[in-house]
Amino acid sequence: MSKLDKVVLAYSGGLDTSIILKWIKNNYGCDVVCMTADLGQGEEMDGIEEKALATGAVKAYVEDLREEFVRDYVFPMFRANALYEGRYLLGTAIARPLISKRMVEIAEIEGAQAVAHGATGKGNDQVRFELATMALNPRLKTIAPWREWDLKSRTDLINYAQENAIPVPVSRAKPWSIDANLLHTSFEGGELEDPWNAPGPDCYRNITPPEKCPDAPEEITIDFEAGDPIAVNSVKYSPAALLAKLNELGGRHGIGRVDMVENRFVGMKSRGVYETPGGTVLAMARRDLEGLTLDREVMHLRDSLVPRYAEMVYYGYWFSPEREALQAMIDKTQERVTGTVRLKLYKGNCVPLGRKSPFSLYNADLATFEEDVIYDQADAAGFIKLVGLRLKGRMQQSKWGGKDQEESCE
């Protein structure tokens, strides 16, 4: 391995990545460039640069990636109706590739030979960061201190911080680990590690518990164009602003919490609690509009591929030829998913009330119970005879002899 001169570190400004910054300097004897991405996690970005420099970084980038995040990552993923294991809207998974992409770009600008992250050796995030890096620039090395160092406990970490003059916050340890961005907030670990335990009442961050939500329902509309939302209540928003607006609306009405045991890519199960207020409203509205505008076979084909697409995102294969190939199909399906959905938000419920589209495939004249001139009900008899023909043959194999079977077919 050639010597490392410079490393780009994904830096949050918290205790862990501050320790990592120092540890890399101490251990590798190289310069550390910090990169902090604003993905809408709601944390203070002011002062991050100074803090990084004070902790020993040679340079610190603070990047506002919110619009790119929603436009180029969240929305394409939603076009696929992606849902991991039937419930998880992939809020953490979808953020990692963008962070890696920016780190790779900065490494190329800065002439760094490696990137570093603060993900542990047990989770999915390490894989997501590193697969993205391998895909975008296979010459870059990755440093993953949690897999390398011998700091084995919280106490070890705090000792290391104190020895290295890193300020340790006095706050009580949180009973779980949090990850947040514009799409979601996740809670893992601590008291949640027993899957029989219900999350405590303070395991809420962006969603009002249904019991405390407003008593009045709120009705909203969302306008879509080619599968992406463009307006809420007829007001147009940029992608990031739109998602923020839906977060506000969904969160106020208690919508979008999931509590589940899921399967990590590294082979173990873990338990997570997720808050995805805006994303949940968006997913429901999109699915509903698809009912009106997607062809049946397109929808069923796509639905059969959702688990595979979600797996790609969850595992960290965003920058992969298979995700891009599947995305080409997905995007093709969305060309006419254009229209308006109205929904009622109320104490955890997000209920579609109506939907309309200039590309509606719904034809009330066809579906009506009343007489019509378009559809000849007699056609159904021929249809049924032929779609069922092969089923008759099956009985022919057994108790009904060939001769009987023939007689029955007239």
Added chain:
Amino acid sequence: MSKLDKVVLAYSGGLDTSIILKWIKNNYGCDVVCMTADLGQGEEMDGIEEKALATGAVKAYVEDLREEFVRDYVFPMFRANALYEGRYLLGTAIARPLISKRMVEIAEIEGAQAVAHGATGKGNDQVRFELATMALNPRLKTIAPWREWDLKSRTDLINYAQENAIPVPVSRAKPWSIDANLLHTSFEGGELEDPWNAPGPDCYRNITPPEKCPDAPEEITIDFEAGDPIAVNSVKYSPAALLAKLNELGGRHGIGRVDMVENRFVGMKSRGVYETPGGTVLAMARRDLEGLTLDREVMHLRDSLVPRYAEMVYYGYWFSPEREALQAMIDKTQERVTGTVRLKLYKGNCVPLGRKSPFSLYNADLATFEEDVIYDQADAAGFIKLVGLRLKGRMQQSKWGGKDQEESCE
């Protein structure tokens, strides 16, 4: 076509099937045997036999099929996590094969040459009834009066009834068409035909609107064995009784309404509103327990086949070799989906709070953020290198030359 002597009719006792009864007698000049199935639709079965005979039937069967329905149709379908187009729990679709099966059995007992049903020529039910019949006894003919007669409007029907001395109820026409059984109630047609219209406040039958639900949440447990529910709040129930109990609980708390535009097998879109209170609670609890007990690859494989399975049920291919083959796989996956889920029911929300199982695949020692002795985080480095190896090759194809690529891999 050989002459028909006797026909078995799926008879509800309502106006439509009474007219059909007469029409078959008049038109085909044959005997009509009526069959009324109790699937928990909540209608009065007393007096049905007398009514059928009074309307001209030579014989009338009234069959309590509730336990068979839930045990042999609803539960196997739920084992597959079946959901049509992401939302519909298939409440009507799953009832049709059983009704047909019983009609075929009665036709064989009675020596009838045909079965008859009251489904129109535009919907899915005609297909479901007839495919089941073709699969079970291809020698039986089906009579579908709605596709055959020249009664073109409500007025025609009422005139026909009056001419044939069939009592016409004086009730106001419902603004929609209803189908009900132990699993669900569906609303279609009428004011729902405009997909932009929200269902009116009286389009509720078994579910309390969330706004009118109790203010106190209710916590329940459901016990499962090999994928099927066996107890609620630790009280064991038969399949039908258990589903009825969950209907009561879910309905009281406003759970299980769906409003969607869906794709019929006959090629058109239609709009339906469904109430599936107990089924929705059951599906949520099952999915949650699967999170704890199903292997990842088994779950992802199964999930990719759910759209296909749901399609089979929705289209009417219950008695088909493909459904049976897929069911064999599904049932194999469920052998260890055993355990208990606790859920909170509250104003439309059904939220899992915890889950446990003697076959849990969750290992808190593996998932913990704390130090452990089981899992060596260093293994993850090798894992990531190999699961990402093929991504590196891709860049090798483009800007990174072979030589560079090799250097980067040490």
Added chain:
Amino acid sequence: MSKLDKVVLAYSGGLDTSIILKWIKNNYGCDVVCMTADLGQGEEMDGIEEKALATGAVKAYVEDLREEFVRDYVFPMFRANALYEGRYLLGTAIARPLISKRMVEIAEIEGAQAVAHGATGKGNDQVRFELATMALNPRLKTIAPWREWDLKSRTDLINYAQENAIPVPVSRAKPWSIDANLLHTSFEGGELEDPWNAPGPDCYRNITPPEKCPDAPEEITIDFEAGDPIAVNSVKYSPAALLAKLNELGGRHGIGRVDMVENRFVGMKSRGVYETPGGTVLAMARRDLEGLTLDREVMHLRDSLVPRYAEMVYYGYWFSPEREALQAMIDKTQERVTGTVRLKLYKGNCVPLGRKSPFSLYNADLATFEEDVIYDQADAAGFIKLVGLRLKGRMQQSKWGGKDQEESCE
């Protein structure tokens, strides 16, 4: 139904479509415009126009569609590696949409209200013609005389011809029915209707029986660009000319016959014998080059969708949103399927001997058994531990207790 003034008929010049021409005129009392497509079936096109006019057509189009056929239909389908039921290269199915498209265009030019075809009511071709027409111009009606008239036997047809002064060829009836174009020749019916019967020695048209092939093998190369063949033995050809060249080569060496029982879309099984000499060579070469240039996950994902894609083509859904969506994915996968394959042709065998590509993903340094510096074999240990981790948990559920299991994991 509004009155028909003018109909566009797919006209081959043979007895059947000549009778159909007359029958439409007699029966519908409308003008008939004939359209004959040259798809490389190897029949004489000279004189077709005169013959059509002599038989009563008001106008006759003779269209050379060979290049369009291969470029826009055959090649896109081959990009998908499409194979119906594992063996059939879809030679008839892929021709029908193009014929329909041209008929629809001519109907629009001519102001016709309908198109007509000579396919029977039992086969797939009627569906393919009519679905394409419905998709391209739903206002056009289709006339399918075989489903409409009362000519029930060969004798009826010949009588009808004689009554209408249509010349009847004196040739002995062929023992099967043939369809041909640049991609393939199919044989169906007659002596082939018994699936236990082997095809007779004269059931060959474009392929030399292996027993009569040259004793010397022939080695060829095919160059590909983005999934499509562009040159044979380093000589560039247009799409149609290239396929013709491969037909010549493959046919000479006995390559590309299939004899199978297949499932028609209309619900029955049929037996077909197919000759696809060039297509078979092409498919083998393409598949082989994909081995070198396609990413593993892309290939496996695509392979799982081949049966669905082939079904779409076989059933007649070429002009459908689902085929177009899937094609978008397929085409994306082929961007780097560029390179050269060399093959040996010999008495029915088409054997790849070697393959190379500027986009090769094969890295001999990685795959070698010899020592290398790129790949650290120790990584495999971590890889295996994590890809197998979930399998350990399974035993944990049964005979191995949790404690034991943990001990075993160090």
Added chain:
Amino acid sequence: MSKLDKVVLAYSGGLDTSIILKWIKNNYGCDVVCMTADLGQGEEMDGIEEKALATGAVKAYVEDLREEFVRDYVFPMFRANALYEGRYLLGTAIARPLISKRMVEIAEIEGAQAVAHGATGKGNDQVRFELATMALNPRLKTIAPWREWDLKSRTDLINYAQENAIPVPVSRAKPWSIDANLLHTSFEGGELEDPWNAPGPDCYRNITPPEKCPDAPEEITIDFEAGDPIAVNSVKYSPAALLAKLNELGGRHGIGRVDMVENRFVGMKSRGVYETPGGTVLAMARRDLEGLTLDREVMHLRDSLVPRYAEMVYYGYWFSPEREALQAMIDKTQERVTGTVRLKLYKGNCVPLGRKSPFSLYNADLATFEEDVIYDQADAAGFIKLVGLRLKGRMQQSKWGGKDQEESCE
């Protein structure tokens, strides 16, 4: 890690596993029990036990696993029509789980704490051996000397052998690496590492090159019962004897060679040449009989899962819940794949000539071009109208307005 007292080694008697035997003794200081499996690889088993003991084993098992191999591994896999990347019949992959299973059983009998194998750190076999072991007994450790030792070259190995008194054969190094069993022989490495190189004329072991095959074709029959072959030319054989018979027949006629670049599970591509004479004949015959006996939807559903099933076997997930779940479906599909296929074998060609079955779903009366009484061609009109209805709606979205569309549907 607890100390190892005893290890079970997969021992072939060749140089490599002899060195491994010594190396484990030297390095781990533990007893080594050898296990040699006879899977029909055609090598001498006599004297293996003595050789193992002479090289330092405390005990040596020589196990004839041929019948178990074919009956419980090869045949179930063939029932699935498994084919990896469209061509590879998985001959090596399917042998590994059985070898591991026997090693695990012997380890339990002998009280060993580990198993050991001679697979390198770059291939698939290490994964297959170790996943099977992890699945069957997660408490067993695996020793993989190729990943552990510092013998980096052929010279190192030979030096080690000489230092440890292991006899080194004087034979010239083969230009490739071979693996063999009753199902196949594989060739990898050496001159094959350049994928543009054709295999040399001596890269044949069990298949006669087509150029040297008999000039007379040979016609054979194979009888099947529930998906498995039971007789050749009407003579019943045990599973292993039947496969040996087909190997003899296929090999004599040059059938069953594949030359391909494939994707390994560990992330790289490799080039392999395979000889699978009997397996190729068997696969062709089975596929052909399925044409006659499998329902269309069952076949298409199964076909879409073949890539996934093949992946499971290739990657080493034979003993996994997902393979077992999928096998349950596969086996269900095969219940009526019973009958006889006759084939012609000739210079590399394996051509089905006819097929018959007591469970045939083929009905010549349905498929005939002649008049019949079973199938009403008019039914096809209704069928086509409804299967195409949704395609009309699509044009309704664009150039054809709603009104036009309706008019066109009468």
